[in-house]
Amino acid sequence: MTFAVGDVVAERTVHLTRESLVRYAGASGDFNPIHYRDDVAAQVGLPGVLAHGMLTMGIASSVVVAALGDVARIVDYGVRFTKPVVVDPVAGADVTVVATVGAIADDVARIDLKVTHGETTVLAKAQLRVAL
Template sequence: MTARIAYADVEPGTELPPATFPVTRATLIRYAGASLDFNPIHWNERFAREVGLPNVIAHGMFTMAEAVRVVTDWAGDPAAVVEYGVRFTRPVVVPDDEKGAVIEVTAKVAAKLDDEARTVRVDLTAHSDGQKVLGVARAVVRLA
């Protein structure tokens, strides 16, 4: 865990360190086991295509969780995130090859919300294969 970020040191517009997260079919199988979400759209290419998807897709909650890692790493404490929500705009398509897919995440402090509670709103953007995969992704973070 890194040192906690001080509320006094943060201003709107502060950019968080960006990150990229690789996603392979093996990643999806491990996540399915951990989450107990064995929907075949996350592992069976034939089924995914039959229901109109371009290929196997990452779990939405997996994509959401990877994105917020930018915030938790920056804040220095996962418990600092007191609220988090996203809209799913496109799925993360995961080809069956050695490379898989990559989720690219950037974030910045959009506003200071409450001086007494030391909370800020962080807006995130997440892309995969040049497409925005999360919309209106926002976290409320309580800083030190």
């Protein structure tokens, strides 16, 4: 696998629904009601039901893993959560991930992830390091 700085290695939009959130809650064990109940989200001052942060983070990394396949060896992954993904009860929410090679050093590529919901960046400093 060869990369050059600036290469886009993957791009995908994932559609989330309230059902997606319930399924993730079951898989992760995170049953915080802000992820599935509008009334609770409103009581704590949120704009609506939110996708789990770790779900958003997982979606972002999965885009790279799917693109690189069996050759992907992630050695490090980090993000900073900046804005929530509000999942509308009818329309759901789209999360878009663009993965670009940001740097290459010592047989490791740094993949920079741009993760957005609409025009809003939801993960900042989202970077994977992949062994080449």
